[in-house]
Amino acid sequence: MAVITYREALRQAIDEEMARDERVFLIGEEVAEYNGAYKVSQGLLDKYGAARVVDTPITEEGFTGLGIGAAMAGLRPIVEWMTFNFSLMAYDQVVNNAAKMRYMSGGQLSIPIVIRGPNGPAEYLGAQHSQALQSIYAHIPGLKVIAPATPYDAKGLLKTAIRDDNPVLFLEGEMMYAWKGEVPEEEYLIPLGQAEIKRKGKDITLVTYSKPLKLVQEAARELEAMGVDAEIVDLRSIRPLDEETVYNSVKKTNRCIVIDESWPFASVGSHVAWLISRNCFDLLDAPVELIASEDVPMPYNHKLELEAQPSIKKIVDAVKNALYL
Amino acid sequence: MGGNIDINKYDRLFLTKLLRDMLLIRRFEEKSAQMYGLQKIGGFCHLYIGQEAVATGSIAALDLTRDYVLTAYRDHGHALACGMNPNEIMAELFGRITGTSRGKGGSMHLFDAKKHMYGGNGIVGGHIPVASGVAFKIKYNKETGVVLCFFGDGAIHQGAFHESLNLAKIWNLPIIYICENNQYGMGTSFHRVSSVSDFSIMGSSYGIPGRQVDGMNVLEVYQEVKGVADLARSTGSPSFLEIKTYRYKGHSMSDPGKYRTKEELEAYRQQDPILIFKTALENTAILTEEEYVEMDKECKDISEAAARFAEESEEPASETLYQDILA
Numbered sequence: 188m189a190v191i192t193y194r195e196a197l198r199q200a201i202d203e204e205m206a207r208d209e210r211v212f213l214i215g216e217e218v219a220e221y222n223g224a225y226k227v228s229q230g231l232l233d234k235y236g237a238a239r240v241v242d243t244p245i246t247e248e249g250f251t252g253l254g255i256g257a258a259m260a261g262l263r264p265i266v267e268w269m270t271f272n273f274s275l276m277a278y279d280q281v282v283n284n285a286a287k288m289r290y291m292s293g294g295q296l297s298i299p300i301v302i303r304g305p306n307g308p309a310e311y312l313g314a315q316h317s318q319a320l321q322s323i324y325a326h327i328p329g330l331k332v333i334a335p336a337t338p339y340d341a342k343g344l345l346k347t348a349i350r351d352d353n354p355v356l357f358l359e360g361e362m363m364y365a366w367k368g369e370v371p372e373e374e375y376l377i378p379l380g381q382a383e384i385k386r387k388g389k390d391i392t393l394v395t396y397s398k399p400l401k402l403v404q405e406a407a408r409e410l411e412a413m414g415v416d417a418e419i420v421d422l423r424s425i426r427p428l429d430e431e432t433v434y435n436s437v438k439k440t441n442r443c444i445v446i447d448e449s450w451p452f453a454s455v456g457s458h459v460a461w462l463i464s465r466n467c468f469d470l471l472d473a474p475v476e477l478i479a480s481e482d483v484p485m486p487y488n489h490k491l492e493l494e495a496q497p498s499i500k501k502i503v504d505a506v507k508n509a510l511y512l
Numbered sequence: 513m514g515g516n517i518d519i520n521k522y523d524r525l526f527l528t529k530l531l532r533d534m535l536l537i538r539r540f541e542e543k544s545a546q547m548y549g550l551q552k553i554g555g556f557c558h559l560y561i562g563q564e565a566v567a568t569g570s571i572a573a574l575d576l577t578r579d580y581v582l583t584a585y586r587d588h589g590h591a592l593a594c595g596m597n598p599n600e601i602m603a604e605l606f607g608r609i610t611g612t613s614r615g616k617g618g619s620m621h622l623f624d625a626k627k628h629m630y631g632g633n634g635i636v637g638g639h640i641p642v643a644s645g646v647a648f649k650i651k652y653n654k655e656t657g658v659v660l661c662f663f664g665d666g667a668i669h670q671g672a673f674h675e676s677l678n679l680a681k682i683w684n685l686p687i688i689y690i691c692e693n694n695q696y697g698m699g700t701s702f703h704r705v706s707s708v709s710d711f712s713i714m715g716s717s718y719g720i721p722g723r724q725v726d727g728m729n730v731l732e733v734y735q736e737v738k739g740v741a742d743l744a745r746s747t748g749s750p751s752f753l754e755i756k757t758y759r760y761k762g763h764s765m766s767d768p769g770k771y772r773t774k775e776e777l778e779a780y781r782q783q784d785p786i787l788i789f790k791t792a793l794e795n796t797a798i799l800t801e802e803e804y805v806e807m808d809k810e811c812k813d814i815s816e817a818a819a820r821f822a823e824e825s826e827e828p829a830s831e832t833l834y835q836d837i838l839a
Contacts (some may be wrong), residue, residue: 249641249675283635284642292623293613294836328704329837438814
């Protein structure tokens with residue numbers, strides 16, 4: 188099997204879906220002539236031309252709304268946000284139009300749009316460029332929210348998202364683009380709404396998604412050396428959420444830590460932690476813990492930046508607490 | 513009629529249909545107001561009374577098999593002008609399952625996908641980028657349609673308007689942006705909040721030609737929109753029209769309209785687009801008073817029947833709460 192980067196996996200997904208369906212087009216800042224701010228769209232302009240790989244001015248509200256209108260009318264846009272931090276300019280379009288047109292029209296219209304880009308902290312970028320904003324999208328009925336953490340998941344999920352007739356927010360990560368992983372040559376799709384066990388274990392369940400997955404996997408290796416066998420559930424899909432896989436794991440291990448790099452107040456992680464606490468109450472031998480980023484804007488100083496985020500130490504300490512070690 | 517409008521070059525059926533379409537909107541809106549007073553309609557209800565010539569004249573210039581209409585929340589007139597069923601519109605206002613959106617949308621969210629009436633939007637200016645996207649689709653597919661995007665004087669200062677015009681110009685989108693300037697954004701006279709009073713020049717910041725149009729003159733509206741629609745069809749160029757109009761009622765049913773003088777309202781009542789056009793048709797012997805009375809009765813009957821249909825329709829079942837969210 189080929190080993191490719193997360194970036195290349197996304198590029199392949201977009202390329203294959205654009206080849207498969209003429210209605211699919213890519214639009215966003217720097218996606219065409221610059222080959223993508225993060226080079227996800229490398230080579231696509233040369234292959235498909237400027238009508239289908241469209242550079243925009245810096246007008247997130249305008250081009251996101253335009254994508255929504257094009258989707259309503261029958262095209263299948265992929266809108267790229269240079270980062271989800273800039274998506275706030277377009278939040279009204281996503282929440283009041285993309286998420287609601289179908290409902291408000293009594294089912295007459297659908298909005299087959301994918302809006303994708305990096306989400307969450309990278310490094311040294313400061314408060315306005317480091318936000319993990321999944322919760323403000325996951326909160327909204329009418330949207331789907333997907334967050335792959337491996338090249339394999341990225342490609343399979345993006346292809347499915349592009350074929351989905353609903354608005355899908357697709358969360359990537361600047362630091363994940365260079366991550367490598369095995370991806371089959373043959374075509375494959377991963378359904379939305381399916382979590383995956385990334386590591387089987389019996390002592391404790393670690394629930395996570397997106398960039399923190401790698402951190403959680405490293406924490407699991409440290410825990411293994413300490414004699415703790417952790418099971419890792421990678422949600423992959425935030426909305427729709429695969430509750431069954433999570434509960435089945437907690438049924439087995441009786442303890443759970445949720446790791447989510449956004450802030451703790453009203454986050455995806457806090458919601459998932461509550462769901463587990465409520466639905467697995469009788470199965471739990473310890474309270475569900477949430478490892479989130481510190482409830483602060485992201486500082487520029489790198490030492491502080493790392494202290495603000497989930498870390499292996501925070502995860503291991505939480506696991507020890509849950510196991511009363 | 514204005515100097516450059518030659519009523520004689522239009523055939524009788526076309527002209528009488530224009531009048532009838534305006535009259536239907538007027539009577540339907542009066543019926544809606546009555547139903548709102550009886551609490552059959554709840555929430556926000558924005559009446560189109562006084563502005564009938566704008567939707568009627570504009571949409572008469574379209575071919576809805578290939579063209580599209582988007583507007584804001586004062587959408588009953590546009591819905592009727594697009595040929596949507598009055599029974600189903602009224603049922604939607606009543607929130608019944610037989611409504612155009614199965615009771616899910618209400619007054620501000622009238623849609624008819626088949627007739628290319630893409631709403632109906634409650635966020636001021638929020639639909640303007642969406643309309644631009646529909647035009648993008650037309651260009652992408654190399655179709656020959658155009659998009660009419662209606663919005664009010666209250667919307668023209670939203671960033672979404674400016675971003676959309678820029679995009680329409682750089683990509684040559686076949687869209688006509690129509691500002692229905694009824695002179696008040698809710699309770700605020702547009703003069704108080706606009707750095708320029710002649711909105712038609714606002715397109716020029718984006719290289720988009722603009723004109724002011726007399727929105728009380730249905731034929732002038734028709735001619736102007738037809739002209740820019742033909743231009744959009746043949747060259748793909750976007751245009752901007754400021755159509756000056758007036759609403760005889762408040763912003764919505766809950767607005768007593770204290771920000772306008774009686775004198776101003778009375779002066780504009782003398783410019784009723786329906787009476788102006790009726791007079792023009794009678795003067796050119798295209799219509800008799802008897803025919804007008806007959807036409808008016810028909811429109812009143814349709815509106816009355818719509819209210820009856822809505823009243824007799826079922827509420828949506830509770831199960832429908834979770835339907836129509838995802839495809």
